[in-house]
Amino acid sequence: MTPTQGFAAQSATTPLGPFTFERRVVGPTDVQFEILYCGVCHSDLHQVRNEWKGTIYPIVPGHEIVGRVTAVGAQVSKFKTGDLAAVGCLVDSCRDCDNCKRGLEQFCRNGAIGTYNGKDKHTGGVTYGGYSKQIVVDERFVLQVSDKLPLETVAPLLCAGITTYSPLRHWKVGKGHQVAVLGLGGLGHMAVKFAASFGAEVTVLSTSPQKEKDALGLGAHHFAMTKDPAQLKALANKFDFIIDTVSAPHDYSQYLKLLNTDGVMICVGIPPTPIEIAGFSLLNNRRSIAGSSIGGLPETQEMLDYCAAHNITSDVEIIEMAYINEAYERMLKGDVKYRFVIDMATL
Secondary structure, three states: OEEEEEEEEOOOOOOOEEEEEEEOOOOOOEEEEEEEEEEOOHHHHHHHOOOOOOOOOOEOOOOOEEEEEEEEOOOOOOOOOOOEEEEOOEEEOOOOOHHHHOOOHHHOOOOOEEOOOOEOOOOOOEOOOOOEOEEEEEHHHOEEOOOOOOHHHHHHHHOHHHHHHHHHHHOOOOOOOEEEEEOOOHHHHHHHHHHHHOOOEEEEEEOOHHHHHHHHHHOOOEEEEOOOHHHHHHOOOOEEEEEEOOOOOOOHHHHHOOEEEEEEEEEOOOOOOOOOOOHHHHHHHHOEEEEOOOOOHHHHHHHHHHHHHHOOOOOEEEEOHHHHHHHHHHHHOOOOOOEEEEEHHHO
16 A cells, blocks of 8 residues: 545535545556646535535545556556546446446446545545545556646546536537537536537526626527526527536426427436426427436547547636635635636645
């Protein structure tokens, strides 16, 4: 075991602070890399504060991780010392079930292992995430990163990027489709970039009028204020797809009415309370509501390669590690454009 430094929460009500823990020794198929940047996801906050229940303390969050390889195991073939590397939301799975064999490790029948707050089958303890100096992960769950893009802007692609890329690809969204993106935050701004890049006509739905300029600058074609009943009425039956990125409680039925015949509302945000839906909002127009969760390793690599080829990155605000508790409070207020990324050199 190798000692390393990180930032952890000791309980649901205490702030994150310095924490020393151990990483496993590099095994035959392992890649070890120094973490250079780590994105701050809203799910980090959910888990730190035990809003989804089941958090094991102390918790070291972080699953949007990029860095440079410092050691590899004897059987590693895809990486060598000095290479750029990345890890997203998963560090392992059973690898044997039908979903794992299809490259859908996020839906592992036996339980995918999260980058943090997961069961570490190597140590018997808990996995610790990217708010730390270094990480050791099996080669199969490490991703290759192009040097064409600024590394700090790549980090959020490992969650915010793949979370929005995956459903757009699954539902084959592209030219000729009318797509609404509900919420313009860390997930929403990536949904806009990808949907526009794929050729869809994109409308941002937001409660914040000041976000209109940003939405259009990110690639959206239209903007609508969801607090204005007249604007929502004008959008009735318009969209083929709605990408719902909102993680706070909201009125799903109100937005389902905006879907055209056979339209699909795809939920990628995770509110802490159960969803309530009026039945007729689904029955009319044969609408559907669906969910999507990140992507498997092959699709995540595909997404990173697509971003490198099309110059797509996240819009980020770089912060120091010591600022993380203030960043969480600002994130709750929506006061970030559009993803905090920690410069791990400041740890």
